[in-house]
Amino acid sequence: MGRVRPGPTSRVRVREVSGAAVRDRRDDLATEEPLEIRVAAGGDTRTLAITMRTPGADFELAAGFLSGEGIARAEDIASIAYCTDEDLPPETRYNTVTVHLRGRSLPELPAMDRHFMTSSACGVCGTASLDALHTRHAALTEAAPRGADDHCVQGALPGRALPPVPADVLYGLPGRLREAQGIFGKTGGLHAAGLFTADGSLLAVREDVGRHNAVDKLVGWALMSGRLPLEANLLLVSGRTSYEIMQKALAAGLPMVCGVSAPSSLAVDLARDFGMTLVGFLRGERFNIYAAPERVATEQP
Structure with missing residues (x-):
């Protein structure tokens, strides 16, 4: 018999020790399994990535x-399906996804080699990758030249689609995201990415063991529902903000990214280069703005 399709949680037996008390019980864990992402066109198929994810x-x-890497837009995708190759063992069929593209041949994919094997942690990229983004994306605002001393304070102007977001709205976002994390509530072991409007309304949330996977799921939802670009929205991630997350947000047209933890230095560089607002340490009633503060409406003392 074929394997049952994997779910987002897995049940295990644990021995719980609390002081002098010991008991055996069942516990729910976040499922972590590999997903092979393939792309196909014109009779050719190529593996793009194998990532550890929550089903x-x-x-x-x-x-x-695919959207984040600039490989495919919504109109380029003909269909997406789990693998049905008869030569694959049953346990791999729900861990292999093929994206069928319109067209007679696969697009050029030289940049994908670095993604062939990824983990549930965010990837590491250098400044060369940051420079390469300028060949694919324009700044979301009028950004100051790279290297400007006061870039964070003076360099960017708010985009027209996203009005300045009040600080009080930002304060409430982590709580709304946490309330919507159903799987985290059962396991305590997942990251989340949430898409919000300027007034703090939650549009969608996705969870995964990998921060970047949660963002990919959220952007994929927006792509498949015809919502890209997300120029009138902001993104909140439950952990630190990496370069890779900022890259994916840029590709989706998101002008603002917030994280409950710290951003990386390269994430800040990307935000400043492309005029994106980057907020970190969003906890309680405090946060830091690392780039384009004009999109945040604050009361100056």
């Missing part, structure tokens, strides 16, 4: 990954 929204993850 669920796999098609969105694949679509968001």
